[in-house]
Amino acid sequence: MTRRLSSGLATLLLALAAPIPATAQPSPGWSLAAAEGAADAVEAMRDDPAFAPFFQDPAITTRLRQAHAKLALAKDSLADTRNRYAGSQAHEFAVAAERAFREIERELWRRRRRVETTAAGVVGNGAVRRQLLSDIAALVGQGRELLARPGSSWPNERQARAELGRALEAARGIGAATPLERLETVRSELTAATLAARYAYRTWPSQGPPLPPAHWVETPPPAPVPARLRQAVERFLAGDYRGVVQLLVDPNLENGRATALAYLLRGAARYALFVESGEREGELLTAAQADAHACRRSDPSVQPVRDTFSPRYLALFAEP
Known part of the structure; x- marks a missing residue:
């Protein structure tokens, strides 16, 4: 996590003008596929009895309508052959749509975990707590393994890695005395962040770090960043x-x-x-x-x- 953020910070704060290879440029086709995949994941949850009741909530309905509107804008932009910025517009709308669907997916998981925890009741609190701690430990291991893999500079992958890093940080200090509601929240966030990071790896092609030029000499460190x-x-x-x-x-x-x-x-x-x-x-x-x-x-x-x-x-x- 730190290495990836440091790389992004260095790239942005030094304001380098070097272009990236054409194969790494944001593609509206790939972005649309990612957004549609996120939409599919949410729509599939409608058929799951554990999630179906949540789709009756007007708040979820409104957020879904907004997400689908962004996806429609992406497709309409891509079809506008008279607009020279059609590709970049489609990419930006698709990225926004995917983000909206992923946020809805996380919210649905949070609600399901909350219902499960409540249904367990006071009698089953000990078993629920042990299961939550076991799930969190497994997810932390998966998350660390994902962050240890080489990653690309694609915006969606970078965002997924950042969200996973925050979820792992939130899991620090979790223990037997942590309230059940907090354990449920941490598990839900880790589950969603891990899935998003794994999905990002499948979607975006990995990019290795650039090789230093011939006769490369390390430059002095830049001035501290505010x-x-x-x-x-x-x-x-x-x-x-x-x-x-x-x-x-x-x-x-x-x-x-x-x-x-x-x-x-x-x-x-x-x-x-x-x-x-x-x-x-x-x-x-x-x-x-x-x-x-x-x-x-x-x-x-x-x-x-x-x-x-x-x-x-x-x-x-x-x-x-």
């Missing part, structure tokens, strides 16, 4: 765009380059939220454009990198 900027990068890589905006409500940091990177991150996060809204919240687009201009004013050398930001945001950033 803590707030580091936290914002971690949230951005994990797909927590609202968290990025909240953390960088004041983007002014220790130096011009750090401030420029803060504007860059906040602008990209606002643009991602604009896309996730179905491109209906125009104020987010306006704010993203203003942040892009502020980034260039703070440090013209700071540019978004292609393997971290979407093609459409790259185009927006390049606008005068």
Whole structure:
């Protein structure tokens, strides 16, 4: 987990301009397949008696409708042959759709575990606790094995690894005295995060680390990264765009380059939220454009990198 986040931090904070290979570029076809796979997983749960009652909840119904709307937008965007940004639009909508379906899947698992724990009653609490602790221990082992595998720089895989890392961190300190409700929550989060990480490995092609150039000499370490900027990068890589905006409500940091990177991150996060809204919240687009201009004013050398930001945001950033 630390190695992957460090790699993402280094890539983003150094603002490298080197493009990634064409085979590693986000593909709308792959993104749609991932989103449809996530939708299939949720829809299949309707036929499971343990999950079926939850689909009667208006909150779940609303979230499903919104997720399917994002998936429909992805397909419509891909079919728009007159739009030169159709592919990148489809990719962004598909990523948002997959994220929405995965969140619904996690919520359904949480509800099922809660029902199971309640049904066990006070008499069976000891057995339930032992089973929960056993399940958590097994999931922690699986999660560590997944994070130990080489991974690619694909956004979905990076997000899945970050979520799995957070779930493993939440499991630290769990023991016999931990409340049942907390054990149930940890097991549910670990189950969903482990499945998502394993699914990400099957979906995205792995990329090995780049080899150093000939006569490579290690460069001096860069200046320390401001803590707030580091936290914002971690949230951005994990797909927590609202968290990025909240953390960088004041983007002014220790130096011009750090401030420029803060504007860059906040602008990209606002643009991602604009896309996730179905491109209906125009104020987010306006704010993203203003942040892009502020980034260039703070440090013209700071540019978004292609393997971290979407093609459409790259185009927006390049606008005068």
